Each structure stands twice: as structure tokens, then as C-alpha cells.
Amino acid sequence: MHNNILETIVETGLPYIISLLEIMGIVVVSWSGISAFWEYIKDMVTHKKLNFMYSFSEGLAAGLEFKMAAEILKTVLIREMSELLVLGAVILLRAILSVLIHFEMKHSKDE
Numbered sequence: 001m002h003n004n005i006l007e008t009i010v011e012t013g014l015p016y017i018i019s020l021l022e023i024m025g026i027v028v029v030s031w032s033g034i035s036a037f038w039e040y041i042k043d044m045v046t047h048k049k050l051n052f053m054y055s056f057s058e059g060l061a062a063g064l065e066f067k068m069a070a071e072i073l074k075t076v077l078i079r080e081m082s083e084l085l086v087l088g089a090v091i092l093l094r095a096i097l098s099v100l101i102h103f104e105m106k107h108s109k110d111e
Contacts, residue, residue: 014077018070025066032059057105064098 032055039052071091078084 010076014073018073021066021070021073025063025070027063028059028066029063032056032063035059054105057101061098061101061105064094064101068094068098 036052036056036059039055043049043052068091071087071094074087075084078087
């Protein structure tokens with residue numbers, strides 16, 4: 001019975017935490033995009049070489065980490081193998097994106 005209560009708490013509470021992490025990732029990515037665009041506009045007007053791509057890449061990486069955390073928590077709620085395969089593919093794609101973003105950050109920082 002004790003295990004059933006814990007399972008009920010996890011099944012009802014975890015979707016809210018997952019949604020919150022998803023929203024946090026969306027906010028971070030959106031804010032990073034808006035900030036990078038603003039820096040790009042300033043760069044076009046002032047003709048200064050601002051390194052907005054590095055901060056943009058940092059924001060994308062941070063937002064992606066929030067999204068990955070949500071995906072990892074989703075593994076607790078999986079009931080069928082097909083759900084696991086889809087979730088595994090999403091996590092793999094996000095991991096590849098994360099590696100590419102970190103590569104871009106390193107390349108941008110070196111310049």
C-alpha cells in the first residue's frame with residue numbers, strides 16, 4: 001500500500017515538474033534568441049564586432065539542458081516500449097544538438 005501511494009504522488013506530481021522544466025527551457029532559449037538578435041542589430045548599427053554568437057550559444061545550451069532534464073524525468077512515467085523508443089530518440093537528438101552547440105561555442109570563443 002505504501003508503494004502505491006508513492007506511485008500515485010509521482011504520477012500526479014511529475015507531469016507538473018516536467019512541464020515547468022519544459023517552460024523554463026523555452027523561456028531561456030527565447031530570451032537568448034531575443035538578446036542575440038538585439039546584439040546583432042546593435043552590431044549592424046555601430047559596426048562593432050560583438051561576440052553575440054557565444055552568448056547565444058550559451059543560452060541555447062542552457063535551455064537545452066532544461067529540456068533534457070524534462071526528458072529524463074519522463075522516463076519515470078514510461079509504461080510501454082514504444083514510448084521508450086520515442087523518448088530515447090528525442091534524448092539522442094537533443095544530446096547531438098548539445099554537442100553541436102558546445103562545438104559552436106568553442107569555435108566562437110576561439111575567434
